[in-house]
Amino acid sequence: MPVYLWEGKNRKGEIQKGSLDVVNEEALRGHLQRIRITPTKIKKKPKDLFENVEFLQPKVKEKDIIVFSRQFSTMIDAGLPIIQCLDILYTQQENITFKKLIKTLKESVEGGNTLAESLKKFPKQFDSLFVNMVAAGEAGGILDVILRRLSAYLEKSAKLKSQVKGAMTYPAITLAIAVLVVIVILVFVIPVFQDMFSSFGKELPLPTQIVVKMSDLVKSKIHYLIVAAVIFFLAYKKFYSTPKGNEMMDALFLKLPIVGILIRKVAVSKFTRTMGTMLASGVSILDALDIVAKTAGNKTIEKAIYRVRSGISEGRTMADPLSESGVFPSMVCSMIAVGESTGAIDSMLEKIADFYEDEVDAAVENLTSAIEPLMMVFLGGLIGGLVIAMYLPVFQMAGAVSGH
Numbered sequence: 001m002p003v004y005l006w007e008g009k010n011r012k013g014e015i016q017k018g019s020l021d022v023v024n025e026e027a028l029r030g031h032l033q034r035i036r037i038t039p040t041k042i043k044k045k046p047k048d049l050f051e052n053v054e055f056l057q058p059k060v061k062e063k064d065i066i067v068f069s070r071q072f073s074t075m076i077d078a079g080l081p082i083i084q085c086l087d088i089l090y091t092q093q094e095n096i097t098f099k100k101l102i103k104t105l106k107e108s109v110e111g112g113n114t115l116a117e118s119l120k121k122f123p124k125q126f127d128s129l130f131v132n133m134v135a136a137g138e139a140g141g142i143l144d145v146i147l148r149r150l151s152a153y154l155e156k157s158a159k160l161k162s163q164v165k166g167a168m169t170y171p172a173i174t175l176a177i178a179v180l181v182v183i184v185i186l187v188f189v190i191p192v193f194q195d196m197f198s199s200f201g202k203e204l205p206l207p208t209q210i211v212v213k214m215s216d217l218v219k220s221k222i223h224y225l226i227v228a229a230v231i232f233f234l235a236y237k238k239f240y241s242t243p244k245g246n247e248m249m250d251a252l253f254l255k256l257p258i259v260g261i262l263i264r265k266v267a268v269s270k271f272t273r274t275m276g277t278m279l280a281s282g283v284s285i286l287d288a289l290d291i292v293a294k295t296a297g298n299k300t301i302e303k304a305i306y307r308v309r310s311g312i313s314e315g316r317t318m319a320d321p322l323s324e325s326g327v328f329p330s331m332v333c334s335m336i337a338v339g340e341s342t343g344a345i346d347s348m349l350e351k352i353a354d355f356y357e358d359e360v361d362a363a364v365e366n367l368t369s370a371i372e373p374l375m376m377v378f379l380g381g382l383i384g385g386l387v388i389a390m391y392l393p394v395f396q397m398a399g400a401v402s403g404h
Contacts, residue, residue: 002021002022002023002024002044002045003019003020003021003044003045004019004020004021004022004025004028004042004043004044004045005017005018005019005041005042005043005044005045006018006019006020006028006032006039006041006042007039007040007041007042008032008037008038008039008040008041009037009038009040010036010037011036016037016092017092017094018091018092018093018094019045019091019094019099020090020091025042028042029042031091035087035088035091057096057097058095058096058097058098059097060095060097060098060101060124060125061095062154062157062158063158064095064098065125065126065130065154066151066154066155066158068089068093068098068102069147069148069150069151069154070147070148070151071089071092072085072089072147073143073144073145073147073148073151074144075088075089076143076144076147077144077148082109082115082143083106083109083110086102086105086106086109087106089102090102090103090106098125101122101125104118104121104122105118105119105122108121114135114138115134115138115143116131116132116134116135116138119131119134127295128291128294128295129274129278129291129292129295130150132278132283132287132288132291133146133149133150133277133278133281133283134146134147134150136281136282136283137281137282139282140282142282145281146281149277149280149281150277153273153274153277156273156353156357157270157273159357160266160269160270160357160360163360163361163364164262164266164360164364166364167262167364167367167368170368170371170372170375171371171375174375174379175375178378178379178382178383181383182382182383182386183218183222185383185386186211186214186215186218186219186386187215187218187219187222189390190211190212190214190215190386190390191215191219193390194212194215197212197393202393202396204392204393205389205392205393205396207385207388207389207392208389208390208392208393210389211386211389211390243299246299247299247300247303250298250299250300250301251299251300253298254298254300254301254327258366258367258370259367261363262360262363262364262367263298264327264329265356265359265360265363266360267296267297267298267301267327268328268329268332268352268356269353269356269357269359269360270295270296270297271292271296271301271305271328272332272349272350272352272353272356273349273350273353273357274288274291274292274295275288275289275292275346275349276346276347276348276349276350276352276353277350278291278292279345279346279349280346280347280350285312285318286309286312286313289305289306289308289309289312290309292305293305293306293309300327301327304321304322304325304326304327304328307321307324307325308321308322308325317337317340318336318340318345319333319334319336319337319340322336332352332356335348335351335352336348336349336352
């Protein structure tokens, strides 16, 4: 079926664009008339030679899911049936991959499946948290509210990831540049000085000898060093993929001086935000804990959450096992205990999440402030040390000449 690109105006006079695969242009015009859009431009889309090559197609990003949830919520709230909502979302979607996904969702719902059952077919795009919340929304007749909560949750989650990613990007880039500069100096600059030093006829200072030997090593063994680095990286990845290795490394990350505090605060924020959103949406506490544990991102925290789940299934409160885990701060456990006793656990979890998101902001700022001077000192010391080591023989020779 051919794909047509269209542009038109809705009842408010707003310009809207989209694409739709239909039999012909008349069918497209009929569809646009049904959704109350007056077309201004219609043209057949040229064929994509790579449309069947999966890895060349655009990915469905978190932003796409957020916009999808928010628009879906608005249309459900306006009283439109699910199939018509999916039809409109399909026509307005520009991401080809996501467009195909929405079409499959629509066909699945038309075939008699619930929206949650249809979403479950795409675990990469819609995780168990999303699916379970939609299922709870469909069962309770509050799908619009659930989708609105999901979009708000995903926006905050994306912001949190962006903050952490931003904090880690600067030192990673700085370190990579430092390594590259040092390799260039050792491979291309030091040999020039080395040729000049060979005519001195005197023994080189110890720092210069060390730098020269490092240069010889890098030049002659650089391929071995690259292979060793790759092997080390793969070995680390393999070790981290094992249950024991994963547990050991995740426990180590939590104990790191500055980064460990940030990881812990991010984990608390994510745990409380996810739990609060799911409980407020009608998901049972045991199901919510199971989903939160699987998406914790840290094995130590995951085990602590599963212990909480086990404790609750035995009739205990949530606060006591959390406190015993030693992973969650005492303030968090105390606030959850208050929430449980007052019957407002979901709103209390949301308040804790808001507080810890602010804490993550402060921790990221502190981390950046601490890393910047450390990286400057590291870079200055490393490159400055190399330069001084190479100029020591020159200073030595100048001193000998002036003394003579």
